Amino acid sequence: MPLPVSDTAPVERRLLRDVVYSRLYDGILDGTLEPGETLLDEKLTAWLGVSRTPIREALMKLADIGLVEMAPNRYTRVAPIDLKAIDEAIYTTGLLHEHAARTIVPGVDNATVTRLDKAQKDVKKAAKARDIPGLGHAFNDFFLELQRAGDNSVLVTVSEGLSPQLLRYISVWQTPFGVEDLAAALAGILAAVKDRDGAKAGDLVRELYAGTLTQFLEDYRRRDSEIAGSPVF
Amino acid sequence: MPVPVTEASSPRRLIRDEVFLRLLDAIVDGDLLPGEQLYDAEIERWVGVSRTPVREALNQLAAMGLVEILPQRRTRVTPIEPPRLRELIVTVGVLVSGIVRDTTPLLTEADRDALRAILEDADRSSIGTGLSSDGFLGVFIRRLDNATIARLLKRHLPEVLRALNAAPSQTAHEKARPAFKALVDAAVAGKADKAARAATDIFDKALVTIADEFAASHKELR
Numbered sequence: 001m002p003l004p005v006s007d008t009a010p011v012e013r014r015l016l017r018d019v020v021y022s023r024l025y026d027g028i029l030d031g032t033l034e035p036g037e038t039l040l041d042e043k044l045t046a047w048l049g050v051s052r053t054p055i056r057e058a059l060m061k062l063a064d065i066g067l068v069e070m071a072p073n074r075y076t077r078v079a080p081i082d083l084k085a086i087d088e089a090i091y092t093t094g095l096l097h098e099h100a101a102r103t104i105v106p107g108v109d110n111a112t113v114t115r116l117d118k119a120q121k122d123v124k125k126a127a128k129a130r131d132i133p134g135l136g137h138a139f140n141d142f143f144l145e146l147q148r149a150g151d152n153s154v155l156v157t158v159s160e161g162l163s164p165q166l167l168r169y170i171s172v173w174q175t176p177f178g179v180e181d182l183a184a185a186l187a188g189i190l191a192a193v194k195d196r197d198g199a200k201a202g203d204l205v206r207e208l209y210a211g212t213l214t215q216f217l218e219d220y221r222r223r224d225s226e227i228a229g230s231p232v233f
Numbered sequence: 234m235p236v237p238v239t240e241a242s243s244p245r246r247l248i249r250d251e252v253f254l255r256l257l258d259a260i261v262d263g264d265l266l267p268g269e270q271l272y273d274a275e276i277e278r279w280v281g282v283s284r285t286p287v288r289e290a291l292n293q294l295a296a297m298g299l300v301e302i303l304p305q306r307r308t309r310v311t312p313i314e315p316p317r318l319r320e321l322i323v324t325v326g327v328l329v330s331g332i333v334r335d336t337t338p339l340l341t342e343a344d345r346d347a348l349r350a351i352l353e354d355a356d357r358s359s360i361g362t363g364l365s366s367d368g369f370l371g372v373f374i375r376r377l378d379n380a381t382i383a384r385l386l387k388r389h390l391p392e393v394l395r396a397l398n399a400a401p402s403q404t405a406h407e408k409a410r411p412a413f414k415a416l417v418d419a420a421v422a423g424k425a426d427k428a429a430r431a432a433t434d435i436f437d438k439a440l441v442t443i444a445d446e447f448a449a450s451h452k453e454l455r
Contacts, residue, residue, distance in 0.1 A: 057292065064296050066381070072247055088381035095331035096324075154320035155327070158385065165381075213335055221378045224341055232366035232375050233387040 020048055021058040028067050028078055029168050036080040039068065065161045067168070081168075084220040087212055089165035094209025096159050097143045102202035104150040105193050112149040113193060116142055120190050124183040135182070136167050142186055146193070252280050253290040260299050260310055261395045268312040271300065297388050299395070311392075315448035318396050319441055325389050326436025328382060329370060334429035336377040337420050344372050345421045352417045360409040360435065361397055364390055369417060393440065400443045401450055408439035 024044075027033040044055050059076060062068040066085065070076045079085075122138035125131075140163050147156045185208045192201035222230075256276070259265045276287050291308060294300035298321075301311045340348075351357045351369050362368045374383050397405060416431035 060289075060292055060296065072249060085381055088379045091379065092328070092331075092382045092385065095327055098331075099327040152320045152323055154317065155324045158324055158389075162381075216379065217339075224376075227375060227378055228343075230375065232371040233383055 016050055017054040017057045020050055020054045021061055023048060024058055024062055025067065025164070028062070029164060033078045035078055037078045039076045039078065041076075065164055067164055084216075086165055087216050087220055089162045091209065091212040091216060093143075093159060093162045093166065094205065094212060096147070096155060096162075098202050098205040098209070100143065100147045100150060100155070101189070101192075101205045102198045104146055105198040105201040106196050108146070108149055108193060108196065112145060115145045116190055116193055119145060120183070120186045123186055127180055127183045133167075139182060139186070140166060247286075248282050249286040249289045249293075252276070252282055252286050253293050255280055256290055256294060257299070257391060260294070261391050261398065263395065263398050265310050267310055267395075267399060269310045271308045271310065273308070298392050313396055313399065313447050315444045315451060318392075318447065319444035321389060321392055322436050322440045322444060325386065325393055326433055326440070328386060329364075329373075329436065330429045330432040332370075332373050332377055332379075332382060333416065333420065333432040334425050336373045337423060337425035337428050339376050340372075340420065340423075341376070344376055347372050348417045348421055352414060358410075358413060360406055360413065360439065361394060363409075363413055363435075364394065369413070373420075396443050396447070397440065401446045404442045404446065405439050408442060409435050412439060 024033070033039070039059065041052055041055060045052060048055065059068055059070065063070045066089070067079055068076065069079045119138050119142035123135055123142065126135035126138055144156065144159060144163070147159055150156075185204070189201055189204045189208070192198075192204060256265070265271070271291070273284055273287055273291075276291075277284060280287070291300055291302060295302045299311055300308060302308045348369055351363070351372075356362065357368055364370050366374075370386070374386065412431050412434035416428050416435065419425075419428035419431055
């Protein structure tokens with residue numbers, strides 16, 4: 001019989017990979033690493049002072065959420081800004097948020113309502129101050145708080161995976177949403193949350209995100225003739 | 234300004250991808266069982282490649298939740314955990330239901346024909362194939378043309394499918410059949426919301442029974 005193995009990974013190693021991951025993540029979101037910039041292993045090992053393995057692991061994780069692009073033997077680079085991908089990610093996020101509203105709102109606890117209230121006020125303040133990054137974070141928090149109040153951690157993880165697309169490209173965000181309208185829309189959703197009216201909240205979330213689908217269909221989706229024969233995945 | 238790099242796809246299938254696909258198929262089909270220990274040396278011999286592409290493929294599978302890597306300890310096929318499986322099924326169902334709702338108005342005559350043909354073909358209308366690129370889901374995903382949501386499904390569907398293949402009974406298959414027919418009928422008739430509800434049923438009523446069954450059998454083992 002094999003000896004039992006305890007379920008804890010060596011701490012140093014796991015931490016290292018996570019530290020590298022968050023350094024790179026932040027660097028991409030705040031623009032230190034520019035869109036399209038080539039990421040060379042030797043430069044990253046020099047910058048972060050760690051070996052190649054944790055860097056490769058972190059890069060694969062970042063590739064997974066669309067912040068890095070890897071073409072083996074050709075390049076590894078910061079993903080260029082891609083308006084189509086942003087629109088797609090926001091649309092997808094909308095589906096998850098709508099579901100959260102419909103299923104979680106009817107039984108939501110008061111502590112969550114308080115957190116949503118705060119996030120909505122932050123969105124309003126940021127909109128007034130034209131603090132677009134702050135607005136993006138608060139907007140994102142509003143829905144993530146709602147999702148965390150539910151019991152589906154996979155849904156939360158998938159939503160979190162889509163967040164960086166939203167946050168990174170926040171400056172081009174005015175297209176799908178008007179900044180002022182955003183605070184008002186969240187106020188409406190918050191009112192439905194306070195009434196524990198899941199159907200109403202869900203409809204309002206759907207309305208809020210409907211613009212991204214319209215824009216996708218008008219600006220980004222290929223014509224049917226181009227779609228024919230293309231691979232599904 | 235950074236120089237843009239043109240996309241060129243290499244005709245040569247990379248070794249890493251080859252290893253990845255071999256392992257993926259083995260896990261989804263059940264040749265590698267949930268919880269089974271994976272040894273680098275065995276995989277290297279089995280696929281006939283060196284350690285680096287094996288590790289990269291395993292990392293990719295780990296990101297999909299199919300493999301569990303504890304550095305310097307062990308690597309194994311992720312065991313089926315009923316609570317996580319249930320959450321995953323619901324989450325994938327939310328995405329699929331949304332795709333069905335928003336793609337139904339976009340379906341072409343050829344798509345409607347394809348959906349009808351899939352429904353009539355017993356093999357292709359099984360729920361396993363239904364959720365693959367050859368089945369009904371493929372018709373909707375291709376027509377919507379949203380690469381981000383397609384990538385998410387490509388990543389998460391294998392974990393659902395391997396649980397379906399490992400399921401103790403046929404209950405999920407049986408419960409999915411009427412929902413699947415309802416979906417196709419509604420979509421062909423252009424009824425988006427009705428089709429979306431049927432899609433939700435496939436996940437929330439049929440596929441979740443797999444999670445329930447695994448939960449029950451885990452309880453028995455204890």
